[in-house]
Amino acid sequence: xxxxxxxxxxxxxxxxxxxxxxxxxxxxxxxxxxxxxxxxxxxxxxxxxxxxxxxxxxxxxxxxxxxxxxxxxxxxxxxxxxxxxxxxxxxxxxxxxxxxxxxxxxxxxxxxxxxxxxxxxxxxxxxxxxxxxxxxxxxxxxxxxxxxxxxxxxxxxxxxxxxxxxxxxxxxxxxxxxxxxxxxxxxxxxxxxxxxxxxxxxxx
Numbered sequence: 058x059x060x061x062x063x064x065x066x067x068x069x070x071x072x073x074x075x076x077x078x079x080x081x082x083x084x085x086x087x088x089x090x091x092x093x094x095x096x097x098x099x100x101x102x103x104x105x106x107x108x109x110x111x112x113x114x115x116x117x118x119x120x121x122x123x124x125x126x127x128x129x130x131x132x133x134x135x136x137x138x139x140x141x142x143x144x145x146x147x148x149x150x151x152x153x154x155x156x157x158x159x160x161x162x163x164x165x166x167x168x169x170x171x172x173x174x175x176x177x178x179x180x181x182x183x184x185x186x187x188x189x190x191x192x193x194x195x196x197x198x199x200x201x202x203x204x205x206x207x208x209x210x211x212x213x214x215x216x217x218x219x220x221x222x223x224x225x226x227x228x229x230x231x232x233x234x235x236x237x238x239x240x241x242x243x244x245x246x247x248x249x250x251x252x253x254x255x256x257x258x259x260x261x
Contacts, residue, residue: 060205060217060228060236063190067150071223073143074192078247080134081170098130100243103176107204107239109214112179116208121183121235128178131169131240131248140165147190147251156190156227157253167191167250171201171242179239186231187254193226194247195219201242209234219246 105111106128115122136143144163151157166185169177182189195201202218203226217226230236240248 060203060226060238062217063154063225063227065150065154065225067154067225070146070150070192073139073146074194074223074249076139077134077136077143077168077249078194080136081245081247098174098176100174103130103174103241103243106176106178107241109204109206112206112214112237112239115179116237122180123182123184125178125180125239128180130175131171131177132175134168134170136165136168143249144251151190151251151253156188161253161255164252165249166252167248169248171240171246171248173242173244175242175246177240179237181235181237182230183235185252185254187229187252189226189228189230190251190253191226192249192251193219193224195221195224195242196245197221200244201240201246203238203240205236205238207232207234207236 144165148157148163151163152159157163166189171177193201198221199218202216204214204216205228206214228236228238
């Protein structure tokens with residue numbers, strides 16, 4: 058499945074997602090981990106790390122980069138207390154939308170808060186094949202989004218920009234060739250990802 062933006066009627070899911078959004082106001086260490094880099098990241102640095110030139114350099118030294126460990130400046134939410142409710146509601150919505158079957162498994166993957174001028178570097182997620190659904194909230198339109206590159210097909214990077222409010226994106230990490238992607242944000246942004254597969258998810 059190629060990357061696509063979905064229009065979903067999911068008021069019930071957005072009620073749960075807005076609880077995640079509220080965690081930003083609890084920036085006291087209880088809900089947000091300390092993974093954000095200590096140095097101040099500026100907009101130019103974000104653009105450099107998400108550039109096509111940087112991707113080409115990574116591809117020369119790494120055949121596959123499953124995760125962007127150490128190449129990110131987002132904050133991870135500690136949301137274990139919310140996982141069951143959020144996943145259960147999402148499963149009902151995704152079944153209704155035809156994105157998953159009743160017997161499929163669902164797991165939260167890739168949640169985080171992107172303060173202004175934050176990013177997540179190039180990676181492929183090929184270590185966990187399946188369908189990904191990302192719910193992204195942006196404070197402003199056109200100032201954040203996803204850069205992506207289908208290896209073997211694209212000659213350059215492509216971009217899909219966020220609109221203000223909640224955005225829903227769907228893509229597969231099971232393709233034969235890597236689907237490279239990176240996230241940039243020059244505004245306040247929150248992301249909650251779901252991994253859908255035919256296998257039972259590992260505890261996270």
